[in-house]
Amino acid sequence: MQLMNKTVNFINTLNKSSILESAKKAFSGIKDYFGITKITFVNEKEEIDLVDGYNTSNIYNYDSNYFSLIIYLENNYFDDELISYVKIFEIEYERYITLEKAMESSYVQILTGLPNSAGFLRELSKKKREDLNNYSAIFLNLKNFGMINKAFGQKEGDEAIKEFAKHVTKNLYDDEIASHFGGDNFVFLIRKERFSEFLETCNNLKIYIDSKDKKIEINLSAVLGVYEINGNLNEIGDVITYSSMALQYAKSELKPYIFLTKELKEMLNSAKQIEQTFEKELALNHFLPFYQPKVDIRTGKIIGSEALARWIYNEQILAPYMFIPTLEKSGKIHKLDLYIIECVCKDIKFCHDNGYKTVPVSCNISRKDLLVENFDEIILNIINKYEIMPNEIIIEVTETTNINEQEAMLEFINKMHNNNISTSIDDFGTGYSSLSALRDFKVDEIKIDRSFINREKLIAEDEIIIGSIITMARKLNINVLCEGVENITQANFLERLGCYNVQGFLYDEPLPKEKFQQKLEEGNYHC
Numbered sequence: 001m002q003l004m005n006k007t008v009n010f011i012n013t014l015n016k017s018s019i020l021e022s023a024k025k026a027f028s029g030i031k032d033y034f035g036i037t038k039i040t041f042v043n044e045k046e047e048i049d050l051v052d053g054y055n056t057s058n059i060y061n062y063d064s065n066y067f068s069l070i071i072y073l074e075n076n077y078f079d080d081e082l083i084s085y086v087k088i089f090e091i092e093y094e095r096y097i098t099l100e101k102a103m104e105s106s107y108v109q110i111l112t113g114l115p116n117s118a119g120f121l122r123e124l125s126k127k128k129r130e131d132l133n134n135y136s137a138i139f140l141n142l143k144n145f146g147m148i149n150k151a152f153g154q155k156e157g158d159e160a161i162k163e164f165a166k167h168v169t170k171n172l173y174d175d176e177i178a179s180h181f182g183g184d185n186f187v188f189l190i191r192k193e194r195f196s197e198f199l200e201t202c203n204n205l206k207i208y209i210d211s212k213d214k215k216i217e218i219n220l221s222a223v224l225g226v227y228e229i230n231g232n233l234n235e236i237g238d239v240i241t242y243s244s245m246a247l248q249y250a251k252s253e254l255k256p257y258i259f260l261t262k263e264l265k266e267m268l269n270s271a272k273q274i275e276q277t278f279e280k281e282l283a284l285n286h287f288l289p290f291y292q293p294k295v296d297i298r299t300g301k302i303i304g305s306e307a308l309a310r311w312i313y314n315e316q317i318l319a320p321y322m323f324i325p326t327l328e329k330s331g332k333i334h335k336l337d338l339y340i341i342e343c344v345c346k347d348i349k350f351c352h353d354n355g356y357k358t359v360p361v362s363c364n365i366s367r368k369d370l371l372v373e374n375f376d377e378i379i380l381n382i383i384n385k386y387e388i389m390p391n392e393i394i395i396e397v398t399e400t401t402n403i404n405e406q407e408a409m410l411e412f413i414n415k416m417h418n419n420n421i422s423t424s425i426d427d428f429g430t431g432y433s434s435l436s437a438l439r440d441f442k443v444d445e446i447k448i449d450r451s452f453i454n455r456e457k458l459i460a461e462d463e464i465i466i467g468s469i470i471t472m473a474r475k476l477n478i479n480v481l482c483e484g485v486e487n488i489t490q491a492n493f494l495e496r497l498g499c500y501n502v503q504g505f506l507y508d509e510p511l512p513k514e515k516f517q518q519k520l521e522e523g524n525y526h527c
């Protein structure tokens with residue numbers, strides 16, 4: 001029987017194994033209908049029979065731009081018949097090629113053509129586990145990339161990303177991997193010993209951006225989180241998690257790069273756990289205020305208290321330093337602050353309803369809270385809800401040098417003032433805007449930071465500084481309290497300077513509410 005054959009020419013758009021697979025699938029789908037007996041793949045170097053199967057090891061590792069598929073048919077067809085059958089084959093073939101391409105593109109980031117996260121993992125998995133120990137995984141973000149996008153537009157931003165990707169990847173070794181996770185997120189696998197070299201290529205890259213008919217030079221630099229891979233990987237994807245942890249930390253610390261150490265890993269893991277469990281724990285009322293008395297030195301009388309948050313976690317009492325920084329970073333601190341204010345209002349109402357004594361309670365708010373919309377209104381609503389008199393709550397804020405926060409703080413303090421709620425500047429003297437704060441803000445109290453009296457020996461300079469703060473505050477009609485009073489020498493020193501309101505371990509540490517209530521009912525401290 002005479003075989004007819006028909007040659008169809010193609011442009012090479014994919015790797016050879018994808019082409020061979022697609023042609024084979026197209027062939028097997030239609031061979032029974034059209035009597036196709038065999039198909040061969042042909043380029044300048046080789047001819048491969050796709051019907052009998054092929055052994056990839058025999059295929060030249062050679063990709064030309066063009067190739068042909070020769071289709072052998074067992075019957076005699078009229079020309080137009082033949083053309084239409086071949087067309088059907090071509091359509092089938094294109095369909096499989098498109099599928100292959102889609103598969104391939106799910107591993108590629110479109111803008112830069114680099115592997116995306118799935119592509120990165122695929123490349124990573126081609127390496128032997130023990131070989132990975134020779135590399136660092138580096139998560140990289142461009143500095144101020146948001147500003148470039150904003151100032152020049154997204155198209156120019158994309159160009160900047162492409163330029164950066166081109167520059168960094170051209171300096172890589174063959175065994176190293178570059179990937180682009182989208183936006184300005186890149187992940188690299190770099191030989192450990194090449195870190196400094198790599199760092200250099202990622203920084204101070206000059207590129208030119210089109211902006212209104214002229215080219216503007218910008219300087220690209222990056223922030224890097226580095227995880228030096230070692231044997232202890234649960235799964236390969238951990239290298240992304242760890243390097244991104246290091247990057248987040250580098251960003252929050254404003255460092256150009258950070259290596260993930262064991263300590264940092266533990267710290268970040270616990271931060272993650274805090275973030276994940278915080279809201280659940282809050283709903284379970286596992287947070288509560290402890291109360292530390294504020295005392296008048298002269299009489300030993302409790303004149304107020306400060307509510308300090310505690311977290312009862314797995315029957316342990318956790319102090320604020322263990323969770324507040326994480327909550328501030330994750331933008332959730334206002335939830336805790338409002339919750340503590342509400343607890344305080346409930347406790348005061350309980351005392352009112354049951355005939356117990358009360359004193360004004362100071363509640364701490366974070367500066368981050370000031371940027372929460374209507375934060376002042378929310379506080380006022382809570383106080384109203386429990387029918388608490390405005391003079392029973394004092395709000396403590398710390399100084400800030402950030403101009404946005406300062407404006408928000410001014411507005412907040414004025415709003416509290418207009419609603420007869422006192423405010424206090426906490427840790428006074430530790431920020432450098434202390435003096436102007438007193439002039440501009442309608443605050444009722446300042447709390448002198450404990451670092452002013454917390455020395456081996458109080459000297460003449462301490463006396464001058466604290467003395468002048470007290471005099472100045474008095475002239476401005478602002479109450480002064482000194483915190484962290486631990487011994488009688490400090491108390492005497494403050495009394496001599498005319499600072500009578502104090503707080504500190506000399507009297508009591510922060511106490512659970514029942515204990516505090518008991519002290520309040522009992523009367524004065526005798527020191």
Ligand code: C2E
Pocket residue numbers: 292307308309319320321324333336337340364365366426427450483484485486503504505506509510
């Ligand atoms: P802070 O507002 O300056 O609170 C005073 C801290 O000093 C308290 O620590 C208190 O226990 C401690 N302290 C009191 N007397 C003495 C003393 O004589 N010597 C020494 N060395 N320390 C003393 P605490 O309770 O661990 O709170 C630490 C910080 O956490 C607070 O500092 C405050 O900034 C923050 N914080 C506490 N509760 C809250 C809250 O509900 N919201 C917010 N945003 N921050 C809170």
Ligand code: CA
Pocket residue numbers: 306364396426
């Ligand atoms: Ca405070």
Ligand code: CA
Pocket residue numbers: 426427447449483
């Ligand atoms: Ca303080």
